[in-house]
Amino acid sequence: MSRRYTEPIAEYSYYNSDLKPLCSAFTPVPAVPAGTPAKYEATGTTVNISDLNWAASTYFDYNWAIIWLNPNFIPGINSILQNAGQFGSQLGITSAYRNPGKEVLEYGGKAWSRHVWGDAVDLATFRDDSKWKALLSIVQTSLASYATNGGPYCIEPEVWSTFYPKNTSRANPPDPLLPTHLHVDWEPPGSQNNPPTQACLSKWILPTGQPQP
Amino acid sequence: MLRASLLFFILCFIGVSAHGQTMAEISAQLRSNTWLDREKAFHVLANRPPVSRAEAEAAIVTLLQTENSPDSTPAIDPDVANRTDHDGPLDYERYVSALLNSVMEIADREPQRSDVWRALLDTRGYGAPSKLSLWFAKHGDKTANYFLGAARSGAAGVSFQETAITVLAEMIAFERSPATKHTLASSDVQLLEETIRSPQSSSTVGVRMEAIKALGEFGTVADLQMLDRIAATDSYSEDGIYFYRIVARFAAQAIRTRITAPTTAK
Numbered sequence: 001m002s003r004r005y006t007e008p009i010a011e012y013s014y015y016n017s018d019l020k021p022l023c024s025a026f027t028p029v030p031a032v033p034a035g036t037p038a039k040y041e042a043t044g045t046t047v048n049i050s051d052l053n054w055a056a057s058t059y060f061d062y063n064w065a066i067i068w069l070n071p072n073f074i075p076g077i078n079s080i081l082q083n084a085g086q087f088g089s090q091l092g093i094t095s096a097y098r099n100p101g102k103e104v105l106e107y108g109g110k111a112w113s114r115h116v117w118g119d120a121v122d123l124a125t126f127r128d129d130s131k132w133k134a135l136l137s138i139v140q141t142s143l144a145s146y147a148t149n150g151g152p153y154c155i156e157p158e159v160w161s162t163f164y165p166k167n168t169s170r171a172n173p174p175d176p177l178l179p180t181h182l183h184v185d186w187e188p189p190g191s192q193n194n195p196p197t198q199a200c201l202s203k204w205i206l207p208t209g210q211p212q213p
Numbered sequence: 214m215l216r217a218s219l220l221f222f223i224l225c226f227i228g229v230s231a232h233g234q235t236m237a238e239i240s241a242q243l244r245s246n247t248w249l250d251r252e253k254a255f256h257v258l259a260n261r262p263p264v265s266r267a268e269a270e271a272a273i274v275t276l277l278q279t280e281n282s283p284d285s286t287p288a289i290d291p292d293v294a295n296r297t298d299h300d301g302p303l304d305y306e307r308y309v310s311a312l313l314n315s316v317m318e319i320a321d322r323e324p325q326r327s328d329v330w331r332a333l334l335d336t337r338g339y340g341a342p343s344k345l346s347l348w349f350a351k352h353g354d355k356t357a358n359y360f361l362g363a364a365r366s367g368a369a370g371v372s373f374q375e376t377a378i379t380v381l382a383e384m385i386a387f388e389r390s391p392a393t394k395h396t397l398a399s400s401d402v403q404l405l406e407e408t409i410r411s412p413q414s415s416s417t418v419g420v421r422m423e424a425i426k427a428l429g430e431f432g433t434v435a436d437l438q439m440l441d442r443i444a445a446t447d448s449y450s451e452d453g454i455y456f457y458r459i460v461a462r463f464a465a466q467a468i469r470t471r472i473t474a475p476t477t478a479k
Contacts, residue, residue: 096300160301203339
């Protein structure tokens with residue numbers, strides 16, 4: 001791969017992302033080494049910024065990440081950490097910022113993930129349905145008052161974050177499901193969907209404690 | 214100008230879309246095993262159909278039924294699907310989301326149609342509260358029986374039983390709100406409440422958790438004593454995490470917030 005496409009800003013154009021960031025959108029922060037299963041945050045504290053750059057892969061890694069572009073992102077994670085003591089003494093982050101190249105080359109999708117926008121985080125649920133549900137309650141409660149103050153969020157349905165044992169497939173899923181993580185992002189309403197009336201896809205979990213569509 | 218109008222009329226008459234596709238070509242795309250072909254057909258049908266609106270909408274509803282089939286979901290590399298940071302087939306789900314919204318709009322316009330309800334209720338893989346689950350909750354006259362059955366039996370799988378419990382809770386909250394147009398009789402709403410309270414003793418962890426959480430959606434002061442007891446003393450735990458205590462604490466908090474909030478009811 002030529003160097004031109006290994007520049008993080010150029011990747012956004014090359015992979016046809018819906019975000020076209022300026023240099024000022026990036027923060028210098030070391031990438032979490034590829035293959036790291038999770039970075040653990042002590043609950044009741046604030047998030048360690050160096051645990052949010054997941055732009056390292058087998059292809060390249062960047063020591064730059066989009067972290068502060070969405071002003072709701074860091075306060076949202078911190079709000080969860082303040083409430084997550086009941087989940088255990090630590091909360092695992094399995095992904096946050098990802099560069100478009102990583103998103104497209106490693107996942108085979110398009111570069112419109114909120115991870116590419118730098119306002120999504122995946123929280124470890126250890127292939128355990130009960131832990132996913134307990135963490136969902138913690139996240140919803142943590143963000144309920146926060147959401148009414150201008151920080152809307154979306155949560156990926158559990159079925160999307162699910163571990164499939166061998167010999168099963170998404171077309172023939174096992175029951176019960178085994179979720180590896182809970183994805184929450186702070187996509188602003190109207191930024192992605194068409195028609196742009198709300199942020200979350202029809203199947204995604206909406207904020208609680210707010211007027212609903 | 215006259216010539217252009219005449220050409221447009223002729224193309225419409227023989228069933229050609231504004232994109233130059235005939236209905237025969239679109240029908241072939243609708244039957245394709247490749248979801249990208251089906252997505253193209255959907256966008257033509259939704260925006261510039263070469264047939265009447267009624268025919269286009271019937272095809273869109275049938276397309277949702279196609280996407281509801283497990284065989285329609287795109288295959289994903291198992292190594293990718295099992296990663297701890299994989300977020301599902303976003304591009305496919307964006308298409309399905311647009312398709313769902315179209316069928317929901319058709320159902321809102323023509324609620325007497327039976328095909329739209331079957332297609333929508335057969336949809337799987339949604340969370341709650343979501344746009345889809347809240348929409349179901351607002352149409353209790355058409356959906357309550359379906360979710361009652363799913364919540365009671367679990368025949369459609371444990372995951373869907375849990376979702377059904379949550380949708381019923383949203384339905385009760387909607388029906389109880391003084392600000393909404395109700396679709397169910399009060400006796401029906403009472404039946405929904407009984408159905409949610411009964412799995413409190415379920416041996417399936419997820420089902421009981423959803424039932425406890427659902428109480429937070431519509432429960433009253435009378436439920437607080439039980440929820441507070443679960444939150445303080447329930448003994449079930451895995452890896453030191455007391456699941457029922459967590460959800461009971463938040464359910465009780467939701468009820469207390471609701472009963473102390475200033476009401477807008479007249």
